[in-house]
Amino acid sequence: xxxxxxxxxxxxxxxxxxxxxxxxxxxxxxxxxxxxxxxxxxxxxxxxxxxxxxxxxxxxxxxxxxxxxxxxxxxxxxxxxxxxxxxxxxxx
Amino acid sequence: xxxxxxxxxxxxxxxxxxxxxxxxxxxxxxxxxxxxxxxxxxxxxxxxxxxxxxxxxxxxxxxxxxxxxxxxxxxxxxxxxxxxxxxxxxxxxxxxxxxxxxxxxxxxxxxxxxxxxxxxxxxxxxxxxxxxxxxxxxxxxxxxxxxxxxxxxxxxxxxxxxxxxxxxxxxxxxxxxxxxxxxxxxxxxxxxxxxxxxxxxxxxxxxxxxxxxxxxxxxxxxxxxxxxxxxxxxxxxxxxxxxxxxxxxxxxxxxxxxxxxxxxxxxxxxxxxxxxxxxxxxxxxxxxxxxxxxxxxxxxxxxxxxxxxxxxxxxxxxxxxxxxxxxxxxxxxxxxxxxxxxxxxxxxxxxxxxxxxxxxxxxxxxxxxxxxxxxxxxxxxxxxxxxxxxxxxxxxxxxxxxxxxxxxxxxxxxxxxxxxxxxxxxxxxxxxxxxxxxxxxxxxxxxxxxxxxxxxxxxxxxxxxxxxxxxxxxxxxxxxxxxxxxxxxxxxxxxxxxxxxxxxxxxxxxxxxxxxxxxxxxxxxxxxxxxxxxxxxxxxxxxxxxxxxxxxxxxxxxxxxxxxxxxxxxxxxxxxxxxxxxxxxxxxxxxxxxxxxxxxxxxxxxxxxxxxxxxxxxxxxxxxx
Numbered sequence: 001x002x003x004x005x006x007x008x009x010x011x012x013x014x015x016x017x018x019x020x021x022x023x024x025x026x027x028x029x030x031x032x033x034x035x036x037x038x039x040x041x042x043x044x045x046x047x048x049x050x051x052x053x054x055x056x057x058x059x060x061x062x063x064x065x066x067x068x069x070x071x072x073x074x075x076x077x078x079x080x081x082x083x084x085x086x087x088x089x090x091x092x
Numbered sequence: 093x094x095x096x097x098x099x100x101x102x103x104x105x106x107x108x109x110x111x112x113x114x115x116x117x118x119x120x121x122x123x124x125x126x127x128x129x130x131x132x133x134x135x136x137x138x139x140x141x142x143x144x145x146x147x148x149x150x151x152x153x154x155x156x157x158x159x160x161x162x163x164x165x166x167x168x169x170x171x172x173x174x175x176x177x178x179x180x181x182x183x184x185x186x187x188x189x190x191x192x193x194x195x196x197x198x199x200x201x202x203x204x205x206x207x208x209x210x211x212x213x214x215x216x217x218x219x220x221x222x223x224x225x226x227x228x229x230x231x232x233x234x235x236x237x238x239x240x241x242x243x244x245x246x247x248x249x250x251x252x253x254x255x256x257x258x259x260x261x262x263x264x265x266x267x268x269x270x271x272x273x274x275x276x277x278x279x280x281x282x283x284x285x286x287x288x289x290x291x292x293x294x295x296x297x298x299x300x301x302x303x304x305x306x307x308x309x310x311x312x313x314x315x316x317x318x319x320x321x322x323x324x325x326x327x328x329x330x331x332x333x334x335x336x337x338x339x340x341x342x343x344x345x346x347x348x349x350x351x352x353x354x355x356x357x358x359x360x361x362x363x364x365x366x367x368x369x370x371x372x373x374x375x376x377x378x379x380x381x382x383x384x385x386x387x388x389x390x391x392x393x394x395x396x397x398x399x400x401x402x403x404x405x406x407x408x409x410x411x412x413x414x415x416x417x418x419x420x421x422x423x424x425x426x427x428x429x430x431x432x433x434x435x436x437x438x439x440x441x442x443x444x445x446x447x448x449x450x451x452x453x454x455x456x457x458x459x460x461x462x463x464x465x466x467x468x469x470x471x472x473x474x475x476x477x478x479x480x481x482x483x484x485x486x487x488x489x490x491x492x493x494x495x496x497x498x499x500x501x502x503x504x505x506x507x508x509x510x511x512x513x514x515x516x517x518x519x520x521x522x523x524x525x526x527x528x529x530x531x532x533x534x535x536x537x538x539x540x541x542x543x544x545x546x547x548x549x550x551x552x553x554x555x556x557x558x559x560x561x562x563x564x565x566x567x568x569x570x571x572x573x574x575x576x577x578x579x580x581x582x583x584x585x586x587x588x589x590x591x592x593x594x595x596x597x598x599x600x601x602x603x604x605x606x607x608x609x610x611x612x613x614x615x616x617x618x619x620x621x622x623x624x625x626x627x628x629x630x631x632x633x634x635x636x637x638x639x640x641x642x643x644x645x646x647x648x649x650x651x652x653x654x655x656x657x658x659x660x661x662x663x664x665x666x667x668x669x670x671x672x673x674x675x676x677x678x679x680x681x682x683x684x685x686x687x688x689x690x691x692x693x694x695x696x697x698x699x700x701x702x703x704x705x706x707x708x709x710x711x712x713x714x715x716x717x
């Protein structure tokens with residue numbers, strides 16, 4: 001099991017589209033993926049669960065990943081966060 | 093087990109509301125609210141053996157939604173952009189989300205709630221959470237959830253409680269309340285699902301009221317704000333005969349209405365015994381009484397209710413139920429009616445959509461004035477494919493019968509009926525060429541537009557029968573929208589102009605030797621029946637349940653007297669004087685016949701009520717308080 005931190009650096013936070021991107025990675029993983037934010041835990045395979053945490057820009061979140069592909073999954077998530085969820089060209 | 097009836101320990105306030113008596117009868121039970129003004133949800137539990145069925149309905153609805161969303165997405169991708177289509181990916185993902193699906197499955201599997209309610213309950217919670225989010229981007233996403241909610245609720249129509257026979261007694265069933273209620277809500281209800289309706293809007297001749305009467309479900313419409321004043325779980329009495337609703341009644345109300353329910357049943361029984369008697373006046377004038385039906389299965393009961401035929405089958409309800417039914421589906425429905433009735437008359441009215449009967453796939457929904465819009469025969473003549481399909485189905489269904497009548501609605505000119513007849517002849521010829529035996533049939537029109545009344549001499553030469561649709565004829569003659577509660581009192585069946593119109597139609601028809609029937613709701617008021625008989629109408633067609641009382645009344649009058657009454661009435665200048673005259677002459681008779689529980693209280697003022705010596709508490713017309 002690994003526990004790593006990432007910071008949300010896009011302009012809009014983890015609303016529907018970023019949450020969907022996280023779910024797309026997490027649901028393809030063999031590992032269990034949990035996002036922890038301000039003491040709340042969310043199943044990263046559930047878009048509704050992620051969204052109910054209302055994670056705004058600048059927030060630091062942790063991922064608890066447990067399973068055979070945990071490192072690989074984290075790398076993908078790290079890239080996603082770093083790339084600002086591929087959406088900063090998009091102005092909501 | 094029939095589920096959770098909410099019991100409250102806190103004493104709630106008793107509240108009496110009055111509205112329009114839309115469908116006679118009495119009921120008491122717990123309130124269920126129509127959510128979103130669209131969907132009825134019931135918290136009733138299901139029987140354990142239905143759990144697998146409910147779960148599979150739920151899974152099927154999800155799969156269907158995903159398919160629908162996928163095809164919508166393709167569409168948007170093509171027409172707008174890939175980026176915009178992503179929003180639908182979000183919806184698809186939400187719909188398969190364990191946070192949504194698992195609790196619903198749990199509620200069905202463990203608590204035995206119906207899937208529709210479980211989904212409604214879960215979504216309400218989630219939508220609430222999103223709506224209350226401090227961030228606007230999150231709040232906006234509640235719209236996605238609402239979309240999904242609507243999509244799924246539409247697909248989950250078959251879900252719901254199936255009450256056990258013994259558990260669902262009439263006195264304790266559910267009472268549906270809502271702002272509006274559409275015919276499609278009622279059509280989709282199953283037997284025993286609701287025992288009464290109460291709505292903010294609507295009037296006596298809205299189609300939903302007509303349907304409630306056909307289904308023998310008491311209903312009060314036009315209550316203005318019942319959907320706000322009553323809440324789910326409130327105990328409520330619905331008095332559909334007098335247009336009264338009592339929310340959280342006191343014990344004395346309940347006792348009083350238990351007695352009314354009992355007496356109403358006794359009276360129904362008594363009327364049933366008259367069903368084999370002929371509908372003949374004392375001096376031997378025979379009035380053919382027929383039934384108006386909406387569903388093919390209603391044909392099973394019409395004879396038992398004393399009718400000698402079907403004067404109006406509203407084929408549009410098949411379209412409301414099925415979208416655009418295939419030729420085969422139509423043949424099946426029409427054949428059932430025609431052959432169930434043969435040799436008694438079976439009148440099939442061609443598609444009468446539009447106005448207040450919106451068929452989503454077909455009707456225009458953006459009309460400022462739908463009653464005068466693209467409706468009825470106008471739609472059929474524009475959409476010839478649908479029209480031909482229906483005519484083909486009717487003729488094929490009639491094979492081997494001798495009782496078929498085809499009726500075209502809302503004819504307003506000679507050209508229209510000629511065109512409809514030409515199309516019908518073309519369809520008949522094509523079928524004959526294919527070797528189908530075309531049955532003997534008659535063709536008629538609804539006379540419901542003033543223009544048709546003015547042109548009635550010419551029209552009479554075109555057809556085999558007339559049927560006067562009084563609901564529309566009154567609305568168009570008096571320029572009174574029949575669904576507008578503000579001018580409800582101006583909708584006057586006994587207006588001299590209306591009576592003269594009917595008189596004119598009868599004269600022209602009899603001159604050409606064709607029959608005239610009346611199939612509007614006015615037929616079921618005894619005083620109107622009297623006038624129609626006196627005017628020389630040959631046939632009356634009505635909600636099956638009203639036939640017996642109508643027959644009882646006809647058997648108590650003479651044609652001679654009815655004609656004299658009409659003669660008198662025609663010389664009076666306005667509706668008020670006409671009604672005063674009629675009531676003075678006939679109210680006691682109607683009261684003595686014991687059918688006054690069917691009379692709408694609104695027709696009588698306080699002085700009239702004092703005139704009636706009641707012989708049974710059911711004919712007590714006193715309004716509470």
